[in-house]
Amino acid sequence: MHTIVSKQCLSPNVTRLDVQAPRIAQIRQPGQFVIVHHSEGAERIPLTIADADPAAGTIALVIQSVGKSTRDLVALEPGQAIADIVGPLGHPTEMIESGRALCIGGGVGTAVVHPIAQGLHKRGVKVTSIIGGRSKEWVIFEAELRRLGEVIVCTDDGSYGRKGFVTDAAKDVLAGGGIGIVYAVGPVPMMRAVVNLTKPLGVRTIVSLNPVMIDGTGMCGGCRVSVGGETRFACVDGPEFDGHGVNFDELMDRLSAYREYEQKSLACAEENCRLKQTLPS
Amino acid sequence: MPGKITTKERLQINRQKMPEQASTARAANFEEVNLGFTEQLALLEADRCLQCKDPRCMAGCPVNVNIPRFIGLVSEGKISEAAQCLLCDNALPAITGRVCPQETQCEIVCVRGNKSTPVGIGYLERYVADWARNHSDQLTATKAPATGKRVAIVGSGPAGLTAAGELVRMGHDVTVYEALHKPGGVLVYGIPEFRLPKKIVSQEVQRLQSAGVKIECNVVIGRTYTLPELRERFDAVFIANGAGLPVFMNVPGENLKGVYSANEYLTRVNLMAAYQFPNADTPVLHGKCVAVVGGGNVAMDSVRTAKRLGAASAMIVYRRTKNELPARAEEVHHAGEEGIQFEFLTAPVEVIGNDKRWVTGLKCVRMKLGEPDASGRARPVTIPGSEFVLPCDIVVVAIGTRANPLLTATCPDLKLNKWGNIVADEAGMTSLPGVFAGGDIVRGAATVILAMGDGKRTARAMDEYLKSH
Numbered sequence A: 001m002h003t004i005v006s007k008q009c010l011s012p013n014v015t016r017l018d019v020q021a022p023r024i025a026q027i028r029q030p031g032q033f034v035i036v037h038h039s040e041g042a043e044r045i046p047l048t049i050a051d052a053d054p055a056a057g058t059i060a061l062v063i064q065s066v067g068k069s070t071r072d073l074v075a076l077e078p079g080q081a082i083a084d085i086v087g088p089l090g091h092p093t094e095m096i097e098s099g100r101a102l103c104i105g106g107g108v109g110t111a112v113v114h115p116i117a118q119g120l121h122k123r124g125v126k127v128t129s130i131i132g133g134r135s136k137e138w139v140i141f142e143a144e145l146r147r148l149g150e151v152i153v154c155t156d157d158g159s160y161g162r163k164g165f166v167t168d169a170a171k172d173v174l175a176g177g178g179i180g181i182v183y184a185v186g187p188v189p190m191m192r193a194v195v196n197l198t199k200p201l202g203v204r205t206i207v208s209l210n211p212v213m214i215d216g217t218g219m220c221g222g223c224r225v226s227v228g229g230e231t232r233f234a235c236v237d238g239p240e241f242d243g244h245g246v247n248f249d250e251l252m253d254r255l256s257a258y259r260e261y262e263q264k265s266l267a268c269a270e271e272n273c274r275l276k277q278t279l280p281s
Numbered sequence B: 001m002p003g004k005i006t007t008k009e010r011l012q013i014n015r016q017k018m019p020e021q022a023s024t025a026r027a028a029n030f031e032e033v034n035l036g037f038t039e040q041l042a043l044l045e046a047d048r049c050l051q052c053k054d055p056r057c058m059a060g061c062p063v064n065v066n067i068p069r070f071i072g073l074v075s076e077g078k079i080s081e082a083a084q085c086l087l088c089d090n091a092l093p094a095i096t097g098r099v100c101p102q103e104t105q106c107e108i109v110c111v112r113g114n115k116s117t118p119v120g121i122g123y124l125e126r127y128v129a130d131w132a133r134n135h136s137d138q139l140t141a142t143k144a145p146a147t148g149k150r151v152a153i154v155g156s157g158p159a160g161l162t163a164a165g166e167l168v169r170m171g172h173d174v175t176v177y178e179a180l181h182k183p184g185g186v187l188v189y190g191i192p193e194f195r196l197p198k199k200i201v202s203q204e205v206q207r208l209q210s211a212g213v214k215i216e217c218n219v220v221i222g223r224t225y226t227l228p229e230l231r232e233r234f235d236a237v238f239i240a241n242g243a244g245l246p247v248f249m250n251v252p253g254e255n256l257k258g259v260y261s262a263n264e265y266l267t268r269v270n271l272m273a274a275y276q277f278p279n280a281d282t283p284v285l286h287g288k289c290v291a292v293v294g295g296g297n298v299a300m301d302s303v304r305t306a307k308r309l310g311a312a313s314a315m316i317v318y319r320r321t322k323n324e325l326p327a328r329a330e331e332v333h334h335a336g337e338e339g340i341q342f343e344f345l346t347a348p349v350e351v352i353g354n355d356k357r358w359v360t361g362l363k364c365v366r367m368k369l370g371e372p373d374a375s376g377r378a379r380p381v382t383i384p385g386s387e388f389v390l391p392c393d394i395v396v397v398a399i400g401t402r403a404n405p406l407l408t409a410t411c412p413d414l415k416l417n418k419w420g421n422i423v424a425d426e427a428g429m430t431s432l433p434g435v436f437a438g439g440d441i442v443r444g445a446a447t448v449i450l451a452m453g454d455g456k457r458t459a460r461a462m463d464e465y466l467k468s469h
Ligand SMILES: Cc1cc2nc3c(=O)[nH]c(=O)nc-3n(C[C@H](O)[C@H](O)[C@H](O)COP(=O)(O)OP(=O)(O)OC[C@H]3O[C@@H](n4cnc5c(N)ncnc54)[C@H](O)[C@@H]3O)c2cc1C
Pocket: A217, B099, B100, B101, B154, B155, B156, B157, B158, B159, B160, B177, B178, B179, B180, B184, B185, B186, B187, B190, B191, B192, B219, B220, B221, B222, B240, B241, B242, B243, B244, B266, B297, B298, B301, B328, B404, B406, B407, B438, B439, B440, B441, B445, B446, B447, B448, B449, B451
């Protein structure tokens, strides 16, 4: 059992949970993730380790509530516990040892960019972060990233920072030259747009892929993605890959496979919830 | 009265039939197909055993269960002694009584098979083991005094669990590390409820735990801890992490929506209980027409699962013929009764999809049997120009699994063969001192009982090793 020690609302649908997982807190590296299983009957879902406090024995999970499983997780309160957390899984991020790196985070992906920027900063790499959200209230991890280097914030509506997409800002930064490597984590269309930008420039670009997973140990193959024309298992071969080789269309498509089921699951949960409220207890 | 019965009388009894759920009913539910012997059936079947002086059945059993002895005790009505006798040789009899391929092990060599049908050894094993599960309070476990030696076991499948049971009995302090959130390995994530109820696995696991085995789930060796770390913290290590890496066909279209590895399909349904969706949260795609590629137990389990999930048509696509099917005979028989279709001498060459990238069919070629290959089985040869499309909306690939490199990749000095399986000697010893291995990680995908045999033999070798180190 993994007790939740603190809970924080980061944006209208993004929640941060700091959870007890001492061993993982001790050894996790940037880019790695855990698989979380709320309780018997729940789904197993992969979540990136956004931060860790080895002394306190906690890891930070940043969760965007979209479906039933993520809603159930963010409904947990401090003192309550998650049944199973396994990790750290996946390969650590490929880092450069010096020079300049550009870290681009979109939405909840910003939480994944954070440990990468941490790792780079620790090595003495100069980090520029570009983070974005729909509007001001959707921007997360700004303060944490500011501690690690320059931060450019973009909002779609211009309510905060630069108006426009993260790719617009990225274009300007890349035009200035000197960027050795780009890390892009966020919604698939965003990662694809960044890759389209960096490919002609020949700037190495690492993306973190988020396919459906079950075991996280290479046992089921459900997380397969196509990279450089080859099938790879994101949980053990990734989750980070050379973005220039990733088949994003296939990833998008495979991510949509269970859409109908997800809606049914949510609808059922809401129905149950309503029943509970209307029935006399 | 039990006991006094002549050989002639024994020979006159016919093999008793296993009571089972009617095929029409069971094809729509996930409850166990076989219902188990009643006491009366068990006594009749036990009386069929001739109590051979030189029992061939025992030699056919990979863990050498004393078959005539436990069957003799059943026929004398001494069920508790029969259970004690069985458990002494076999740590997980309620499981092997359900999933062992008896027809190629103990029953094939039973002398009664010469003139009529072999003794139903598997059915009797199941009967006694089920009695033991329900009367655990009447059984006594003997345990050697504590040795103070610590053993780590990687993986809680049949190999790991068997070794754990033996090693605690020898007085060692045993911790099992399991990557998933539930112990049991293939027994919980692979083999379906209708063949092996999960409750039985958890009861067997609990029995081991109350005997002193510690099980830590959610620990991936190679990630959470490395093998070198385990070697530092323990006096010996047994690696039994199975063969959990799915093999795909490597044909175009395999990443379309609706293509599953059997591991994923079965894990969703068994470990994650997707057949109860939306009461369980994990979904599985339900197809109207499901094609399962392969002919082993995994393929049979997948296709019968598809049928139970409501597929109007569920079929096996296999490149050889019925005679070469590697699955247990009982599973093939049950599958036929449940309305499973078989496309023999057929090999897929491409998965076909629509513009939304959903599977719509499997393009196949017809095969014929040629010369025997290295394994002695006839090699299937493509018939040129025989391409055709089998319409289907789900494809499950069940053509085998390989060694998962997750653990071994973090330990370069552990010797592997060219397929990535760990190299171990007869006693289970690997190239690293104090590190042993067994089960599917050594043999490649094999059987529950062979994995258990490895666990048992290796436990003895580890005991020797621990005594001298
Ligand atoms: C669907 C299916 C049906 C089958 N039907 C039959 C049958 O009817 N009869 C029969 O005899 N055999 C059958 N088999 C084969 C049989 O199940 C296997 O041969 C047997 O389970 C192998 O046992 P094992 O202990 O070596 O490995 P497994 O049962 O595979 O157990 C290995 C365990 O180790 C865990 N693990 C893996 N890597 C790590 C790691 N790095 N750290 C920690 N834990 C790890 C895994 O999660 C797993 O729980 C079937 C197999 C399948 C898949």
